[in-house]
Amino acid sequence: xxxxxxxxxxxxxxxxxxxxxxxxxxxxxxxxxxxxxxxxxxxxxxxxxxxxxxxxxxxxxxxxxxxxxxxxxxxxxxxxxxxxxxxxxxxxxxxxxxxxxxxxxxxxxxxxxxxxxxxxxxxxxxxxxxxxxxxxxxxxxxxxxxxxxxxxxxxxxxxxxxxxxxxxxxxxxxxxxxxxxxxxxxxxxxxxxxxxxxxxxxxxxxxxxxxxxxxxxxxxxxxxxxxxxxxxxxxxxxxxxxxxxxxxxxxxxxxxxxx
Numbered sequence: 001x002x003x004x005x006x007x008x009x010x011x012x013x014x015x016x017x018x019x020x021x022x023x024x025x026x027x028x029x030x031x032x033x034x035x036x037x038x039x040x041x042x043x044x045x046x047x048x049x050x051x052x053x054x055x056x057x058x059x060x061x062x063x064x065x066x067x068x069x070x071x072x073x074x075x076x077x078x079x080x081x082x083x084x085x086x087x088x089x090x091x092x093x094x095x096x097x098x099x100x101x102x103x104x105x106x107x108x109x110x111x112x113x114x115x116x117x118x119x120x121x122x123x124x125x126x127x128x129x130x131x132x133x134x135x136x137x138x139x140x141x142x143x144x145x146x147x148x149x150x151x152x153x154x155x156x157x158x159x160x161x162x163x164x165x166x167x168x169x170x171x172x173x174x175x176x177x178x179x180x181x182x183x184x185x186x187x188x189x190x191x192x193x194x195x196x197x198x199x200x201x202x203x204x205x206x207x208x209x210x211x212x213x214x215x216x217x218x219x220x221x222x223x224x225x226x227x228x229x230x231x232x233x234x235x236x237x238x239x240x241x242x243x244x245x246x247x248x249x250x251x252x253x254x255x256x257x258x259x
Contacts, residue, residue, distance in 0.1 A: 002030035004033070005029050009035045010090040011092070012037070012039070013091070013093055014094050014096075015040060015090060016040070017046075019194070020094065021147060021189075021194060021228045022147070023223035027052055028113045030055045030058075036056075037058065037061065040062060040063070041063060061081070061151045065128055066249060071132045075136060087138075087140050087142075089137075092147065092232055093144065095121060095125050095129070096122040097117070098114070098161040103159050104203030110159070123167035126172060126175065132206065144179075147232075148172075150251065152255070155166070157202060158208060169188060169247060172186050172245065173186075177245065189231045189247075191250050193205070194222060194223075194228070195209075195223055212252060213252070220254070231248055
C-alpha cells in the first residue's frame with residue numbers, strides 16, 4: 001500500500017462530529033494508508049456513528065482523560081485493537097474543554113476549580129495520553145501531534161482556554177525534550193478557527209473568528225477543517241523526521257500579521 005502513512009498505526013482522540021479537525025485527520029490518515037483507532041468521550045454512540053463515515057470504519061475506545069482507570073487501561077485497549085506485539089506510530093491529541101464560567105469574558109471571576117479543569121483536560125492530557133500509550137509508541141518511535149490555538153495573544157472571549165493553550169504549548173516542548181531519545185517527536189498544529197462542535201461551546205466565538213475574515217493574507221474558510229488536518233498528517237509522516245517541539249501554524253497567515 002502506498003501513501004504518506006502507509007503501514008502506520010495512529011490513535012486519534014477527540015472525534016465528535018465529521019466537522020472536526022480530528023475526524024478529517026483520521027480520514028486523511030486512512031486515505032494515506034494508516035490504520036486508525038479512535039477515542040471518544042461521553043456520547044460514544046455518536047462517535048461510533050461518525051466512525052462509520054470514514055473510508056474504513058475505525059474502532060472507538062472510551063477515553064475520559066480525567067478518569068485514571070481509562071488512562072491506566074488505554075495502552076492495553078489500543079494494543080487489543082492493533083494486535084499483539086504491534087506498536088503505535090502516532091497519536092493525534094484533539095482534546096480541549098473549559099467550563100462555561102472560564103470563557104466569554106469572565107476571566108477575572110473564574111474560580112480555580114474551573115481553571116484547573118480547563119488546564120487538566122486541555123493541556124495536561126497531552127502528557128497523560130502520551131504517557132499512557134508510551135509502551136506502544138517506543139517500540140519503533142513515533143509522532144505525537146496536538147491541536148493548538150495560537151496562545152501568543154489574549155483573544156476575545158477565549159479567557160482561560162487561552163491560558164490552557166499556552167500550557168499545552170509548553171507541555172509539548174517538555175514532551176519533545178523528554179521523549180526525543182526514544183525517537184518520539186511532539187509537535188502542535190496551531191489552526192485557525194473552525195465552526196465545529198467545540199467552537200459552539202465558546203461564547204462570542206463569532207467575535208473571535210471574525211479576525212480571520214479580515215486578517216488572513218491567503219484567506220481562511222471557517223467551514224473547512226481539511227487544511228489543518230493535512231498539517232496533522234504531514235507531522236505524523238516521516239517527512240518531518242527531525243522536527244520536534246515545533247508549532248506549525250495552519251491559520252491563513254494570521255499569526256504573523258502586525259497590528
